[in-house]
Structures are given as structure tokens and as C-alpha cells.
Amino acid sequence: EGQLVESGGALVQPGRSLRLSCAAYRLKFDEYAMHWVRQVPGKGLEWVSGISWNAVATGYADSVKGRFTISRDNAKRSLHLQMDSLTVEDTALYFCAKDISSGVRAWDAFDIWGQGTMVTVST
Amino acid sequence: QSVLTQPPSTSGTPGQRVTISCSGSTSDFRFKTVNWYQHLPGTAPKLLIYNDNQRPSGVPDRFSGSKSDTSASLAISGLQSEDEGDYYCAAWDDSLNGYVVFGGGTKLTVL
Numbered sequence: 001e002g003q004l005v006e007s008g009g010a011l012v013q014p015g016r017s018l019r020l021s022c023a024a025y026r027l028k029f030d031e032y033a034m035h036w037v038r039q040v041p042g043k044g045l046e047w048v049s050g051i052s053w054n055a056v057a058t059g060y061a062d063s064v065k066g067r068f069t070i071s072r073d074n075a076k077r078s079l080h081l082q083m084d085s086l087t088v089e090d091t092a093l094y095f096c097a098k099d100i101s102s103g104v105r106a107w108d109a110f111d112i113w114g115q116g117t118m119v120t121v122s123t
Numbered sequence: 124q125s126v127l128t129q130p131p132s133t134s135g136t137p138g139q140r141v142t143i144s145c146s147g148s149t150s151d152f153r154f155k156t157v158n159w160y161q162h163l164p165g166t167a168p169k170l171l172i173y174n175d176n177q178r179p180s181g182v183p184d185r186f187s188g189s190k191s192d193t194s195a196s197l198a199i200s201g202l203q204s205e206d207e208g209d210y211y212c213a214a215w216d217d218s219l220n221g222y223v224v225f226g227g228g229t230k231l232t233v234l
Contacts, residue, residue, distance in 0.1 A: 035223070037168075045160070045211050047223035059222050100173065100228065107215045107223050109158040109173035116167070 002027025002112050004096045009117030014087055020043035020117060022079040022096030027112065030074035033057075033103025035110060038119075043117050048094070049081065052103030059107065062091070086121045093118050127212055135202045136233040143229045145212030146194040155214040157195040159188055162228075163208035171210075172197060176214035199231075207233045 008020040036048040049070040050059045058070055067068055069082040076121070094117050097110035126148040135141040145157065159172035170179050172188035175195065187198045197211055212226040 044209075045162070045213075045225045046224060046227035047213075050223065061222060064176055095167065097168075101179075106217065107221065108156070109213075110160075110168075111170045111173075111179060113167040113169070 004112055004114035006096045006117035007112045009119045011120045012086055014121055019085045020081040020094055023118055024077040029077040032101035034079045035097045037095045037097055040092045049109050057103055088121050091121045096105055127224050127228040129229045132230045134234055136234050137202055139202045140200040144194055145198045145211050145226050152192050157190055158213045159197045160211045161208060202233055204233045207231055
């Protein structure tokens with residue numbers, strides 16, 4: 001079964017930037033849409049962003065629109081999330097997740113998830 | 124953005140059947156495909172139900188999903204202690220730019 005491994009989480013000051021990465025193993029990475037989902041400690045899951053298999057379609061939650069940028073490198077089987085102008089409200093465990101569809105027309109269910117990488121925004 | 128509402132908590136005893144509801148802010152559930160996720164402590168979330176009522180390979184048939192025009196439900200029969208954790212419904216909203224909405228989550232306690 002496929003595996004996703006996130007990296008890049010860190011402690012960062014408000015207003016700074018951070019780039020998360022997600023490496024894919026044993027799955028057909030370039031056929032599926034990919035997503036970032038986060039969980040604030042003690043709270044529920046929140047979809048952050050999604051990208052279609054060919055990177056033509058992207059989507060963002062209102063809470064991150066204009067500050068976060070999702071991208072992918074199919075040749076390197078990797079997904080990225082560039083996070084700028086970070087605020088304390090962005091403190092969360094960030095999960096990478098694979099969609100069951102290509103994402104050309106719509107986002108669908110997420111069938112493979114990583115273990116997450118922690119982002120802490122604090123002074 | 125759409126809002127999916129779940130009860131914050133529910134509980135049951137081993138062997139019992141429990142259901143978790145997920146209601147939308149509009150009556151157009153018939154146009155939304157609902158998925159359900161299980162999130163056990165210390166683990167990655169797991170897809171339980173997709174496309175309203177389909178189970179991925181490996182998910183026991185104790186888990187089932189249903190949907191009406193106004194709400195969706197996850198049923199767990201033959202409750203087991205290892206089922207204790209958080210359960211989330213989610214749906215794709217096809218409004219401008221499209222996004223995924225998660226319900227607030229329901230914490231299931233097995234007594």
C-alpha cells in the first residue's frame with residue numbers, strides 16, 4: 001500500500017514563512033489529486049488546500065487563501081505547501097492526503113494519509 | 124462556506140450499534156457526495172466510507188453509510204473497544220473555486 005511522509009514542520013515566528021513537503025511512496029502519484037489537511041491541537045480536521053494531478057486546478061480554504069500556495073512535482077513524487085505570513089491560528093498538525101480521483105472536475109475522498117508534520121507559530 | 128454539523132460526542136457498549144449524523148446547512152445534500160473518516164488517537168485519519176455508502180477495501184462491513192436529501196449518517200454495528208476515537212464526515216462543495224468541508228467531528232466512546 002502507498003505511503004505519504006510529511007516534513008518541514010517547525011517552530012516559527014508570526015509573519016514568517018515555512019514550506020512543507022510530502023513524499024509519496026508506492027503509489028501512482030501522478031494520477032491523483034493531492035491535499036493538505038490540518039488539525040489544530042484538540043480541534044477537528046480542516047481542509048487547507050488541494051491540487052489536481054496535473055496542477056491545473058487548485059483550491060484553498062478561505063482561511064489560507066492568498067497566503068498559502070500548493071504545488072507538486074510529479075517527477076519527484078512530491079507535494080508542497082508554501083506558507084507565508086503565518087499567524088498563531090496556523091498552528092496545527094498538517095497532514096498530506098491522496099485523493100481517490102484526479103481532481104480535474106472535483107475533489108473526492110482521501111484514501112491515503114501521512115502521519116503529519118507539526119507547525120507551531122509563536123513568538 | 125458550507126457547514127456540516129455533527130454531534131460532538133456519542134457512546135455505546137461493546138456489541139451495540141451506534142449512528143453518527145451529519146447535517147448540512149442547505150437542503151442540497153442530494154448534490155453532495157459524503158465521505159466518512161475515522162481518526163484514532165495517535166494515528167493518521169482513515170477513510171471509512173466514500174461516495175455516501177461505499178467501503179474501501181479492508182474496512183469491515185460493520186461500518187455503513189447512508190444519505191438523504193438533508194443529512195448523512197454513519198452506522199457502526201457490533202461496536203468494539205478499538206472503535207473508540209473521532210469520526211468526521213466530509214463533502215466537496217462545488218461553489219466558486221470548490222473546497223472540501225469537514226464536519227466538526229464526533230468523539231465516540233466505547234463504555
